[in-house]
Amino acid sequence: MNTGIIIGKDRSGQPCTIDMEELLATRLLVQGNSGSGKSHLLRRLLEESADMVQQVVIDPEGDFTSLADVFSHIVIDGAAHSVAEIEALARRVREHRASVVLALEGLDVEQQIRCAAQFIGAMFDAPREHWYPALVVVDEAQMFAPAVSGEISEDTRRLSMNAMTNLMCRGRKRGLAGIVATQRLAKLAKNVAAEASNFLMGRTFLDIDMIRAADLLGMERRQAEQIRDLDRGSFLGLGPAITRRPLSIHIGPTRTGTKRNASGLMPLPDAKPAEMEALLHAELEIEAAPPPVDRPVPAPPPEDLSRNLDILDTSPAPAEAKPADSDGPGNDGPSQQDIARSALRALAADPSSTYQSASNLFQSFLTKCRAAGAHAVGMDMEQFRREFAFALAGIDRLDDAQQHTAQQMAAHVDSDILAPYLVIIRSAFEGKDAPDTDELAAAYGTSSPGRIRRLLDHIETLGLIVIREEYGGGRSLLVPGIDPNIEPNIEPNAEVQTV
Structure with a gap:
């Protein structure tokens, strides 16, 4: 052979x-x-x-x-x-x-x-x-x-x-x-x-x-x-x-060749400079636009939770009239909802709060409420975590329509990432730049910029934001459904600058 x-x-x-x-x-x-x-x-x-x-x-x-x-x-x-x-x-x-x-x-x-x-x-x-x-x-x-x-x-x-x-x-x-x-x-x-x-x-x-x-x-x-x-x-x-x-x-010669060969010379295009410039810039903003975000339709929250999500926004039920001969105190003091709101704001204002466990925060919240005379705020720990995230993000600074939109957008967001997501929403509504790393870190309870970057990447994978890298090293966040200059029920994309 x-x-x-x-x-x-x-x-x-x-x-x-x-x-x-x-x-x-x-x-x-x-x-x-x-x-x-x-x-x-x-x-x-x-x-x-x-x-x-x-x-x-x-x-x-x-x-x-x-x-x-x-x-x-x-x-x-x-x-x-x-x-x-x-x-x-x-x-x-x-x-x-x-x-x-x-x-x-x-x-x-x-x-x-x-x-x-x-x-x-x-x-x-x-x-x-x-x-x-x-x-x-x-x-x-x-x-x-x-x-x-x-x-x-x-x-x-x-x-x-x-x-x-x-x-x-x-x-x-x-x-x-x-x-x-x-x-x-x-x-x-x-x-x-x-x-x-x-x-x-x-x-x-x-x-x-x-x-x-x-x-x-x-x-x-x-x-x-x-x-x-x-x-x-x-x-x-x-x-x-x-x-x-x-x-x-x-x-010697071969019978097959490469799939592509860019090593030889070939005639240049004969387009004039103005025509070539038009070709390069035609509909550039469409090609450079971020891909649309497909946000999955989430399952409705459990009935008992959805019924009580806005417990702090409801007016208290009228108290039964006390007998005229009662020696107890009157009803002129703050309501239980007002006491709970004050306790939440106090916790949110403490810089060390976000670095504590949810269970410790919840116990501190209940202790503050009891000390102020509110013994039945009607909230479990999951509801507390969500309401604390709203207080921490400062959503109460927004007007009523914006607060309502923020509550709708956050209704199905996991409580672990709710606070930083609400911070991004609030900044978009206020027309400001997105919060810097320190502000997001405070909301997330971390001092690591790397964790914040990974957090933003994770929020993007959930379809809540879209991140676009910039040449200068910064990042743009597109938040679907928010723009401070339009009605909140309309759903364009609002661009927020961040580092």
Whole structure:
């Protein structure tokens, strides 16, 4: 059986081959700067060997998904699966000998690294009966096996380095032949690069990369200059699967191409400056507008709670007439509702109140009421928490219509976040900037700006506000249903500035 594939031609026009059976045992390292033809080389190798051996491509940029248009490759979208699903897919890839492209372009860099490491690790740990021969091509390998720690977490780096080291060092016995491609040899971990016995070195301009490439090719350092002079698509090859002496190879054509190519020149649009300016600014405010907020219809509150939510806003029932001969006190003093309101205001005015537990506050409230002569305010702790939130936010500063609107909007908001939400509502009605971090922190009972940011993000997920980031580092809050300049029953969005 002929196990060789033609990868290109040498300078004399003779075909250059790669022995795939030998490559499976000795692995391959490809190096070349951006634009040197590195991806084209990998594509040629994959196309020519597609009918010979199973192929697994780790593709961080989505460059190789077009292989599925011509060959039997299956594209796996890394962004569409959980960790458990990625590992299960990797095991099935080994079991069924499927050729796949793991497309990672939908993930950020750290997620790409973790997803690739989990996929390779699961293939490496496959049962012995599934140890079939397979090429594992890792493009942009300097991401997955960096020479030094970068901006990714140490846990992610350790996970990825372990997977790549297993692939290149111990993968051969499990049938896995690693092909790693990198733009910079200096950025690739040496213990990963050193395990390859075959090399295809493309054009590079940095001295440190040229010297390291020359060392791997067994060339003297003064000969390293020829690496800088290579044409696009030309590589210096060396290794038991390619040639025993360094050989310049020009890579042949491919049948598939990238999904997109923005590297070539194309005619510029012929629109005049005024027309182009109009195109750029047409309906800009519509495109930049925040998405509409879908506020779910909440279930009605329990009957006993809804009946008593406004207990402090109702007039007390008239007291029964006392007998003329009664020696008890008269009814000229403040009502129980007035006493309860005063107790709530006193608690709200105490800066330390919001840092106490709800149960302690409730006991303090009842004690103040009893001390003032109100022994039956008719409120449980949940009702107290809500009424305390209204007092803390200063909703009584608003007019009656605005207070009524605030009560409607807050009727189904959880009491844990009610106070800061009411502070935002009050500020919107007053036409002021949104409360600063300290004001929101006081309402929420925290001294952490980070908790306030997370609180606002949580309120946004509930559909109560919409947050828009500003270039200056500030944030705009859109509060659906409130604008101080219109009737409160109309529901436009009011923009409130915050930091």
